[in-house]
Amino acid sequence: MARTKGIGGLQLSGKLGNLVFVPYGDETIVRMAPEKRKSDSWSQKQQEHRRRFYGVNVLYRKVKQEFVEPIWKRSATKKLTGYNLFIKANLPAFGEFGQLVDQSLLHFSCGPLPLPKNLSAKRSGDQPSEVHIRWNPRCFTQQEAADDELCLVLLGDPYEARLVGCGVGRGAGAYTLHLNEQQAQEHPALFLFFRRNDASYYSDDKFFRL
Structure with a gap:
């Protein structure tokens, strides 16, 4: 196996003879193509x-x-x-x-932005279609900002996952998610995370079963 830098700003990828070029970060790994193996091997x-x-x-x-x-x-x-x-x-x-x-x-987000403390998500006892999301609104580090936006992924089918920006900042400390009729009858997976208001940084996500 060998490593090489891109040539003229280009990054090689693919197979040439018995050599395979694999992009890896800002480098390209060059290795011998593996011999075909029998399925029972x-x-x-x-x-x-x-x-x-x-x-x-x-x-x-x-x-x-x-x-x-x-x-x-x-x-x-x-x-x-x-x-x-x-x-x-x-x-x-x-x-x-x-x-x-x-x-x-599962994980849908990762990054250096800290999650707020005491992040929680619970269904309302009176209205099962409402999910009360709460967190500590204080910023404890220089990386955090009051206008960092709450984002969520509400899973039915994970292969149809969609990112939802809630339009609520870290400084608000609370958000109410409204489930549709089908979601309210199920127990979907919820992933919460935050992103910088210009989407330049993201946090890791946190899982909740509703």
Whole structure:
């Protein structure tokens, strides 16, 4: 395996003869193309890992434009791309057959922006269609700002996940989410996070089961 920088600002990618060029951060890894293996030569653990990897890649392709491009790429490093970070974070949510087994292990946001303290989400006892989201409105670090916007992902089908900007700042300390009739009858997964008002920074997300 060898590493090379892009040539003239271009980054090589693909296969040339028996060499494979793989983008990795701001470098390109050059390695020998693997020999084809018979399907029965994989160990059980290797087969399970391949199926899990396939499963998380299906999710990646579905949410790439909505989440990976605007959020995860901002946390990329010289060694880890946004794709690498997303796959690593979400792989534990998938089972041995490549199926999604635990929504609570999914992640749709990551970044250096701190989450507020005491972030919570609970359904109203009087109105099951209302979800009261609360947090400490104080800013404890220089990274936090009162106008950091609350964002959420409300999951039915994770492969149809959509980012919702709530239009409420960190300084408000509260937000009420209104569920539709179908959502109110179910127990959907809710992911909460914050972003800078110019969308330049994001926080990690936090999972809630409603």
